[in-house]
Amino acid sequence: MEFAIKLSTASTSYLQVAPLLLVLVAFFGIPLLMIVGVSFFEYDGVSSVPAFQFGNYIDLFTSRITLTLYLKTLEYALFVWAITLVVGFTVSYFLAFHVRSILWQMALFLLCTVPFWTSNIIRMISWIPFLGRNGLFNQALIGLGVTKEPLEFLLFSDFAVVIAYVHLFTLFMIVPIFNAMARIDRSVVEAALDGGSSRWRIIWEIIIPLSKTGIALGSIFVITLVMGDFFVVNTMSGGHSASVALAMYNQIAAVQYPFAAASAVILLVIVTLLVAAILRVVDVRRELAG
Amino acid sequence: MQRDLGKRPWTFYVLAAFFALFVLFLYGPMSAIYVLSFQGPTGGLTFPMNGVSLHWFTALFNQQRTGDFAGGFTRSIALAVIVLLLTVVISVMAGLAFRRRFFGATAVFYLAVASLIMPGLLVGLGVGLLYQTMGVTATWFGSALGAQLTWTLPFGLLIMFAVLSRFNRSYEEAGRDLGASNWKILWMIVVPILFPGLIAVALFGFTLSYDEFPRTLLTVGAENTLPLEIWGMTTNVTSPALYALGTVTTLVSFTVIIIALGSIALIQRRRSRRPAASDSAPAEIGTE
Numbered sequence: 280m281e282f283a284i285k286l287s288t289a290s291t292s293y294l295q296v297a298p299l300l301l302v303l304v305a306f307f308g309i310p311l312l313m314i315v316g317v318s319f320f321e322y323d324g325v326s327s328v329p330a331f332q333f334g335n336y337i338d339l340f341t342s343r344i345t346l347t348l349y350l351k352t353l354e355y356a357l358f359v360w361a362i363t364l365v366v367g368f369t370v371s372y373f374l375a376f377h378v379r380s381i382l383w384q385m386a387l388f389l390l391c392t393v394p395f396w397t398s399n400i401i402r403m404i405s406w407i408p409f410l411g412r413n414g415l416f417n418q419a420l421i422g423l424g425v426t427k428e429p430l431e432f433l434l435f436s437d438f439a440v441v442i443a444y445v446h447l448f449t450l451f452m453i454v455p456i457f458n459a460m461a462r463i464d465r466s467v468v469e470a471a472l473d474g475g476s477s478r479w480r481i482i483w484e485i486i487i488p489l490s491k492t493g494i495a496l497g498s499i500f501v502i503t504l505v506m507g508d509f510f511v512v513n514t515m516s517g518g519h520s521a522s523v524a525l526a527m528y529n530q531i532a533a534v535q536y537p538f539a540a541a542s543a544v545i546l547l548v549i550v551t552l553l554v555a556a557i558l559r560v561v562d563v564r565r566e567l568a569g
Numbered sequence: 570m571q572r573d574l575g576k577r578p579w580t581f582y583v584l585a586a587f588f589a590l591f592v593l594f595l596y597g598p599m600s601a602i603y604v605l606s607f608q609g610p611t612g613g614l615t616f617p618m619n620g621v622s623l624h625w626f627t628a629l630f631n632q633q634r635t636g637d638f639a640g641g642f643t644r645s646i647a648l649a650v651i652v653l654l655l656t657v658v659i660s661v662m663a664g665l666a667f668r669r670r671f672f673g674a675t676a677v678f679y680l681a682v683a684s685l686i687m688p689g690l691l692v693g694l695g696v697g698l699l700y701q702t703m704g705v706t707a708t709w710f711g712s713a714l715g716a717q718l719t720w721t722l723p724f725g726l727l728i729m730f731a732v733l734s735r736f737n738r739s740y741e742e743a744g745r746d747l748g749a750s751n752w753k754i755l756w757m758i759v760v761p762i763l764f765p766g767l768i769a770v771a772l773f774g775f776t777l778s779y780d781e782f783p784r785t786l787l788t789v790g791a792e793n794t795l796p797l798e799i800w801g802m803t804t805n806v807t808s809p810a811l812y813a814l815g816t817v818t819t820l821v822s823f824t825v826i827i828i829a830l831g832s833i834a835l836i837q838r839r840r841s842r843r844p845a846a847s848d849s850a851p852a853e854i855g856t857e
Contacts, residue, residue, distance in 0.1 A: 288669060295666035298659045299722055300677055306715035307684040310695025317698055370591055373584040377577075387588070389830070394595055396776040397822040400799050401815040405598040408605055408615045408812075415601060415616060446594065478580060499686060507688020510782065514803055524690050531694060531787065540698070543691050554686065 311547075318540035327536045335541035344526070349549070352522045355437075355512075356505040359444040363501050364494065366445070367452025371493075372486065375460035376468075388457060395450050403443050403511055410434040410442070435517025443515045448504050452497035459493030460486065495561035499554050506550050603819070606812035614807060625813035638798060638814065644709050645795035646821075649779040651714060656721045656774030657767055663722075664729025665759075685723035689783030692716050697787040707790035716784040721777045725770045732766030765833045772829035776822055 321330040339345050370391065378384045394402060409415050410433040417429035432438055463486065471481050487494075509524040523546050530539040605612075609620025629638045667674060684692075696716045700707045707713070740762060744754045760767070782796040789797060795818060802811050 289671055292666040292669050292671040292674075295662040296671075296674075296677055299663040299681070299726070302659065302715065302718050302722060303677075303680050303684055306696055307687065307692065307719040308680070310692065310699045311687075313698045313702065314691065314695045366591060369584065369587055373588050377581050377584055390592060391595065393823075393826060394599070396772065396780075396826050397599075397819050398780040398796060398799070398815070400780075400782060400796055400803070401602070401819060402599060404799075404803060404811065404815060405602040408601055409598040411615050413615045418616070446598070449591075478578075503686040503688065507690060507783070509690055510800065524688060527694075528690060536694075536698065539694060543694055546688065547691065550686075550688070 314540045314543050316540075317536055318544045320537040320540070322535055322537045326534070335537050336545075338538070339541055339545060348521060348523050348526050351520065352506060352524075355440060355444065355522065356502050358441050359448065359505050360498060360501050362441070362445050363449045363452045364498065366449050367456055367497055368490075368494070370449075370453050371457040371460050371490075372482070374457055375463075376486075388453075391453055392450060399447055400510065402447060403514060406439060406443055406446070406515065407434065410439055435515065435519060437516065437520060439515040439517075440512055440520060443511050444505055444508070447511070448501050451500035451504065452494075455493040455496035455500075456490055457493070459490035463489045491561050492563045495557050495563050499557055499563075502553055502557075503550055506546065506553070599819070602812045603816050605809055606816040608809040608812075612809060614809060614812075625809040626817070628808070628810045629813055629817070637793065638795075641793050641795040641798035642817075644792060645779055648709055648714060648717070648794060649775045651710065652717050652721055652778035653771050653774040655714075655718060656725045657770050659718075659722055660725030660729050660770050661760075661763070661767065663726055664733050667726075667730070668733060681723040681726050684719045685727075687719070689720065689781075690786070692719055692784045693787035696784075700788070707788050709785075709789050709792055709794055712788040712790065713785045713794070716788045717778050717781050720781065720784060721774045724773045724777065728766065728770050728773065732763055732769070736763065765836050768829050768833050768836075772826065775825055779822065779825075780818075 317327065318335055319331045319333070321328045321332060321334065374384055374387055378387060407414075411417070412429050412431065412434070414434065416433060417426075420426050421429065467485055467489075468481060471485055476484075507524050509522060509528045512520055512522040512525050513528075523542065527539050527542045527546070530536075530542065601616075605614070605616070605618070606625055607621050607623070608618055608625060609622045610624040612619035663677075667678070693716055696712050697707060700712050705711070736759075740758050741754055744758045749757070780796055781794075782800060785794055785797060786800070793801070799811070799814055799818070802814065
């Protein structure tokens with residue numbers, strides 16, 4: 280009897296999780312295997328020919344462009360990660376520890392999250408009239424007498440790319456860090472204050488260690504988003520810069536699928552290694568599964 | 570670290586100023602393009618405004634210059650509604666399944682997390698290759714729908730984890746003790762109690778799909794969704810019509826956000842008026 284009950288609850292679980300599993304296997308698992316498979320195909324100059332050869336990988340590893348692209352992409356990822364981490368931590372810290380009323384806390388938190396539910400492309404484009412040669416920022420600088428000539432490096436440059444990334448992705452830092460900070464027991468902080476700790480010491484020795492799972496989750500989001508991006512680099516650099524994913528997108532547009540698939544596999548390996556490195560430093564499993 | 574409730578430390582003001590700057594950074598550029606979308610007919614892509622008009626909004630509906638705006642809009646809304654419904658149903662079911670231990674639970678969970686952080690372009694490439702190999706035509710309601718679900722379902726699942734961790738199972742047990750069937754428990758107890766959480770899942774499902782771009786790009790087939798029309802416009806259209814489209818699509822997003830958050834707030838308020846019917850655990854986010 281007991282066995283029958285156990286069996287039925289187990290099968291209920293499987294029935295309930297089946298649709299999710301089906302979608303993920305069909306549209307994530309199998310496509311991933313497809314990419315790996317196609318990465319060994321041959322490209323004869325017109326179309327892809329089924330084969331099993333390592334030519335695409337050899338081409339990628341011997342091309343100097345590959346290294347340049349990866350270094351550029353990692354550079355963007357590093358800059359954006361550092362900026363979003365500092366901004367995200369500061370904003371979360373303010374919300375979690377300095378806003379007293381829960382109602383205000385939720386209202387200000389929502390204010391930060393609303394742009395997430397609007398179009399990324401539109402939010403990116405909105406920097407163009409702002410940073411352009413005759414843009415608001417240049418007009419303000421000239422108006423204030425900071426410069427006489429409009430600054431040219433603001434738009435269609437690495438600067439513009441990083442600004443757009445920070446604008447789009449800081450939220451992915453704020454949500455997990457705020458969530459982790461909100462769970463910190465306030466009496467621990469009180470005790471430290473009673474013991475005469477300075478605010479800096481409390482941040483370094485209590486708040487950062489206790490919100491490290493949030494920091495790790497946010498870092499994973501930001502780094503994978505930057506590593507996989509092609510449209511921000513394409514638009515905001517004005518064609519002056521490229522990323523790994525943008526190069527891949529161009530290969531896809533030229534229907535060179537085997538090359539694109541091989542680039543995709545390498546990109547995936549590198550992203551996975553970065554995520555694994557973060558998980559090695561901070562164990563977020565408990566946080567996620569909890 | 571506000572011990573003395575009357576007086577705020579000086580750091581509060583510094584951090585508040587930082588926060589205000591951040592909000593300005595977040596909303597400032599966006600509001601600039603909303604203003605610019607009302608440019609006069611002779612106005613350009615940047616300030617100053619050459620008069621105020623609705624010229625660029627009407628230009629959107631003249632197909633030849635700006636692409637198929639109306640078609641893209643209709644398809645995006647239809648797709649977002651389909652994604653919303655599937656995301657809510659599938660995430661709730663999966664969320665309920667994960668409350669029990671079952672063999673393979675960890676594997677399914679990691680599959681969902683991997684799907685969440687997989688670069689969108691790669692999902693699109695894989696699904697596109699799969700459809701090509703199978704000889705199936707890619708469509709917005711087929712391949713693009715599947716590709717978008719690999720992104721909305723993990724979000725839905727994580728929200729369900731958060732929602733269910735606060736769910737008091739004794740309501741379910743009370744129903745069972747009184748002889749209710751599993752379906753009746755689900756419909757009359759679990760779903761009503763979890764309803765605000767379901768709205769949150771729906772909000773994510775709709776908006777993530779409505780604005781989705783990298784996963785849809787290679788899987789949409791012949792007919793574009795709205796973000797793809799916008800992407801096309803960024804390279805072809807150098808008129809404020811682009812901003813007008815940005816204003817229209819943001820208005821749709823804002824409407825959906827306000828409806829969703831408003832109804833959550835309404836439900837919570839009604840519940841707090843009848844404390845006996847409330848399931849909400851005491852908020853764990855204390856400021857003190």
